[in-house]
Amino acid sequence: MIHMYHVHKIYDRDFQALRDITLNIEKGEFVFITGPSGAGKTTLLRLIFRGEKVDRGQILVKGKNLIKIKDPEIPYLRRHIGIIFQDFKLLPKQTIFENILFAEEVIGLNRKDINIKKRAWEVLSYVGLSHKKDSFPLRLSGGEQQRVAIARALVNKPAILLADEPTGNLDSDMAMEILELFEDANVKGATVVLATHNRELINRLRHREIRLNRGKILNS
Amino acid sequence: MILLRYISRSFREAIVSIKNNRGINLITIGTFTISMTIMGGFLIVYVNFNAVINKWSERVQLVIYLKDDLPIKDLDEIKKKIFSDSRVEKYTYISKDEALRAFRKRLKDNSGILDGLDTNPLPASFIVTLKDDLMESDYLKRLAKRIEGLKGIEDTEFGEGWIERFETVTLFLRFVIIAIGGLLTIGLIFVTSNTIRLSLYSRQDEIEIMKLVGATNWFIRGPFMIEAMIQGLLGVLLSLVLLFIIYRLILFRFEYSVAILTGFAHISFIPIEMTTCMILAGIIIGCTGSMISVGRFLKCSTISKSY
Ligand SMILES: Nc1ncnc2c1ncn2[C@@H]1O[C@H](COP(=O)(O)OP(=O)(O)OP(=O)(O)O)[C@@H](O)[C@H]1O
Numbered sequence: 374m375i376h377m378y379h380v381h382k383i384y385d386r387d388f389q390a391l392r393d394i395t396l397n398i399e400k401g402e403f404v405f406i407t408g409p410s411g412a413g414k415t416t417l418l419r420l421i422f423r424g425e426k427v428d429r430g431q432i433l434v435k436g437k438n439l440i441k442i443k444d445p446e447i448p449y450l451r452r453h454i455g456i457i458f459q460d461f462k463l464l465p466k467q468t469i470f471e472n473i474l475f476a477e478e479v480i481g482l483n484r485k486d487i488n489i490k491k492r493a494w495e496v497l498s499y500v501g502l503s504h505k506k507d508s509f510p511l512r513l514s515g516g517e518q519q520r521v522a523i524a525r526a527l528v529n530k531p532a533i534l535l536a537d538e539p540t541g542n543l544d545s546d547m548a549m550e551i552l553e554l555f556e557d558a559n560v561k562g563a564t565v566v567l568a569t570h571n572r573e574l575i576n577r578l579r580h581r582e583i584r585l586n587r588g589k590i591l592n593s
Numbered sequence: 594m595i596l597l598r599y600i601s602r603s604f605r606e607a608i609v610s611i612k613n614n615r616g617i618n619l620i621t622i623g624t625f626t627i628s629m630t631i632m633g634g635f636l637i638v639y640v641n642f643n644a645v646i647n648k649w650s651e652r653v654q655l656v657i658y659l660k661d662d663l664p665i666k667d668l669d670e671i672k673k674k675i676f677s678d679s680r681v682e683k684y685t686y687i688s689k690d691e692a693l694r695a696f697r698k699r700l701k702d703n704s705g706i707l708d709g710l711d712t713n714p715l716p717a718s719f720i721v722t723l724k725d726d727l728m729e730s731d732y733l734k735r736l737a738k739r740i741e742g743l744k745g746i747e748d749t750e751f752g753e754g755w756i757e758r759f760e761t762v763t764l765f766l767r768f769v770i771i772a773i774g775g776l777l778t779i780g781l782i783f784v785t786s787n788t789i790r791l792s793l794y795s796r797q798d799e800i801e802i803m804k805l806v807g808a809t810n811w812f813i814r815g816p817f818m819i820e821a822m823i824q825g826l827l828g829v830l831l832s833l834v835l836l837f838i839i840y841r842l843i844l845f846r847f848e849y850s851v852a853i854l855t856g857f858a859h860i861s862f863i864p865i866e867m868t869t870c871m872i873l874a875g876i877i878i879g880c881t882g883s884m885i886s887v888g889r890f891l892k893c894s895t896i897s898k899s900y
Pocket residue numbers: 384385388390408409410411412413414415416417570898900
């Protein structure tokens with residue numbers, strides 16, 4: 374699903390954020406990306422959804438060569454990828470239901486269509502928030518907001534879920550709840566790549582771990 | 594269907610954006626209005642000046658004096674030559690007798706002096722009028738040259754000096770209008786692109802999320818383009834209203850004096866084709882301005898890593 378061969382990422386001409394990364398993440402895998410702050414975890418995820426260009430090496434995502442991908446194709450790549458950040462990135466002036474609808478509308482679906490609404494409602498109830506569908510994001514707790522973000526990432530049924538420190542702002546109980554959502558999505562077939570430095574999470578769920586340090590892979 | 598939905602969504606979003614940034618939108622629309630009013634003012638002057646010249650130039654004709662006792666064959670030759678020219682609107686033949694009669698008429702009471710003549714000294718002639726605005730006196734000159742070469746021509750004559758002088762003025766006016774139009778266009782593109790940039794920054798987070806969930810650039814651009822196009826359209830429409838009011842209130846009063854000056858009684862408003870062009874220009878300028886700023890914005894905006 375995600376393949377990298379000798380990938381390098383250089384910032385500001387000479388800063389090596391990632392060096393010689395080679396990795397394969399297969400369809401249906403659940404992988405942790407770990408490492409200390411500044412190791413390059415976020416950078417690695419950004420390469421996968423083409424938020425950043427690779428400077429050297431090859432990268433394939435869902436069969437697409439991201440070196441050769443043209444700008445107009447990038448949105449279509451991202452429709453296969455659900456992306457979740459530590460800071461949720463919800464629209465504050467829209468209800469959480471509208472936030473989900475927005476993600477559907479953006480890819481060309483009709484937000485007035487009853488089936489589209491149904492799908493939004495279903496993902497919200499999947500993350501356990503259908504009863505709060507008319508609330509605004511800032512009225513929700515951090516954990517609830519992150520669940521909305523996950524619902525939004527899931528609504529278009531992506532093949533890949535990328536999560537960057539999704540539990541960074543949450544206490545450990547809440548973190549476990551969030552993690553279970555990823556587990557479940559993974560069981561249902563999504564390939565999950567989750568960057569974190571929360572050892573507790575990593576130890577509880579035994580999944581492959583890709584350790585980064587100063588832009589290099591330590592083990593795999 | 595999906596396109597229709599995109600467009601209607603873009604309209605909705607554009608209107609929300611205009612409402613949210615009312616101040617800057619009013620300023621932009623105002624700038625459009627002022628610029629287009631200036632432009633329109635020049636157009637009114639140009640249009641009417643042109644009309645006056647056209648009216649005058651109708652009187653400017655090429656006169657071809659013919660030799661006496663011309664054989665029919667030569668006369669036909671000349672006729673054919675004139676007639677074959679596609680720019681010639683009409684020509685009239687004035688025989689020697691007609692010429693004398695007309696001359697007599699002009700002399701009125703003094704026509705008696707002609708009675709002593711035993712032969713008619715006036716030549717027969719053709720009077721040639723060109724089609725449309727006669728803005729090219731060169732053409733008239735060339736026609737005269739060509740015809741002068743024919744057998745049986747005594748002389749040719751036309752009001753050359755007249756036309757050339759006015760030609761320079763209209764050319765100059767045209768140049769001024771193009772120059773002003775160009776400058777205003779650049780200025781307006783600059784203004785709209787700035788307004789749209791502000792609008793883009795105020796919706797930065799939303800755009801980031803759109804990119805995150807896979808919105809195409811056209812989906813993101815839509816509302817901003819429509820916003821700018823609405824600004825341009827409203828600006829131009831307002832300027833047309835303003836121009837029409839000015840036209841009615843002020844120019845109308847001067848019509849009488851203008852009529853005396855030019856012998857030409859009507860001041861007209863900007864013709865419909867030009868107003869259509871102005872409206873289109875407003876929309877296209879808005880579109881261009883927004884394309885520039887959205888293009889730049891999308892190029893340098895990435896999905897941010899705010900931590
Ligand atoms: N846009 C950028 N320009 C310059 N340097 C950058 C940029 N993005 C990241 N870096 C640098 O690259 C290195 C890796 O950054 P990255 O954000 O990938 O680390 P991380 O592993 O996600 O860290 P954290 O755990 O703190 O989130 C850091 O030293 C960072 O300063």
